[in-house]
Amino acid sequence: MDLPFDFESQLAARATLVERRLADRLDGTPRPGEIVLPPRILSAMRYALLGGGKRIRPFLLMEAAALFMPDADTEAAALDVAAALECIHTYSLVHDDLPAMDDDALRRGRPTLHIAYDEATAILAGDALLTLAFDMVTDPSTSLAPERRVALVSALSRAAGFGGMVGGQMIDLASENRHLSEEEIVTLQAMKTGALLRFACEAGAIVCGATPDDRERLSRFGEAIGLAFQLADDLLDLTADEAVMGKATGKDADRGKATLVSLHGAEWAHTQLRGLVDAAVELLEPFGDRAEPLRQAAGFIANRRN
Template sequence: MPPFTSRLIETADTIEAVLDRLLALEPAPGEIARPARLIEAMRYAALGGGKRLRPALVVETALLFGQSGPGVLRTGAAVECLHCYSLVHDDLPAMDDDDLRRGKPTVHRAFDEATAILAGDALLTLAFDILADPQTDDDPTVRSALVLGLARASGLGGMVGGQMLDLEAERLSPDENGIRRLQAMKTGALIRFSCEAGAILGRASADEREAINHFGAVAGLAFQLADDLLDVTASAEAMGKATGKDEARGKGTLVSLHGVDGVRAMLDELVSEADSILAPFGPRAENLRQAARFIAVRQV
């Protein structure tokens, strides 16, 4: 097993434990009440599945700058809460209308549509609750930067805006620039922020943060390209969700424009670009180099 894969599994297990505590069925002393059905749906959406790649990027980037510990893990968990919210809402009948996610029924199928909407809403707001809490970092400037960064990556100019463009793509057929913009917002923005968050926690310099943001953007594009490849080459059983839906709906992707071999060549170029971006960090960045390679060649 490649070293990064082992680290990813280890981080996923750790993040699972953090999420399990944050999403406890019973509130901790001093916390407000938790409606049983809502917290059960949130736990169903967030626990027991997923690679936890975004938290892993938070962890590895923070480690690059000498930062680790509970605050880093809480930040990774916050990003994962927001990611899981996006999956719950993307799966809804009004959006992608999916019945399967991570190999099990989607939240609106396991519970009901209204509960799924509220569970997504609650996971979204919990993400910002976690980041704003002093337990995440004792420096309010750092917490503010994390909240602002996640808001921008996930909102109008990020993930939500990208989802709107994705819905429009079913009837507008964007060109290559349009597809790249859509993907950079819908998928890439949260992956880029995952890297940026580690740099914020690690008190990186402005130049270092710029480099890490660039790396995150490259990693985000590579993730989407690999996802598009898997959508046309992998089975639904392997992916744990429906495949072939973009082609069925007539959505343009870089795979439809450049073909499987063309996209694989683009992924090779992105891995090389990631290596170049990380070169100034030397051996300290080896885990992130491996992360870029993992993202480009992943099979699920």
């Protein structure tokens, strides 16, 4: 009889793999084409990137790839892309914390990068993490076919760029102390938070050369859990303790930011979360038991406590 799947152990195991891959890439050794790695920016990048976190986006990417039973080379490529995605996510947090943006002093229970170092270093470290991500996806050492690397670069650029995460951040900044409709809030959140989560799920299919139908199915799964992630985040911003979250809470209300929770209330949000998890799980039905890690990930995202 098979033992039940242990989600938290698998999440931690995937996080360890990603942490090691990132630490190896930031070992201080210049790669071909690099001239020198200034110690201060390298130190700042390591501080931001190796500072913990659940690594939920890399987990989603690697588990999405696992649906297609990849060989060892493809698994290694999925790990590289997962690590690259974490570089993008971390750069976004570093820039989001800056005084010109959300002006946060705490991230993952530690001083934010611009507090621990300085603003200029934080900006440059974020820039370096962004470009490092594309270096990792396109590295010639990977066994991934060139057309798959091109597809990954295209999808990641659009998810992270001005039509995705960056654009969502711009809309978010412009919306402070301004009434937004429900449709506008959903669009903002699908861009700022959901785009990278959607990419994580779709990228697993791209890495493995899955069919267009499977790629679309996982993209839709990513959209559903992206909405759930932001809804849960908005609830936590209202109810969670700063010590548990490892960052400031209650800031959305303080800055006059509209959220679906502020629009409809916590009870409505909990009902929506249940519906989003059900929709996400339904999308995974064709994959059978192989999708159990992703099913549990959907529930984890909707019910997280930090």
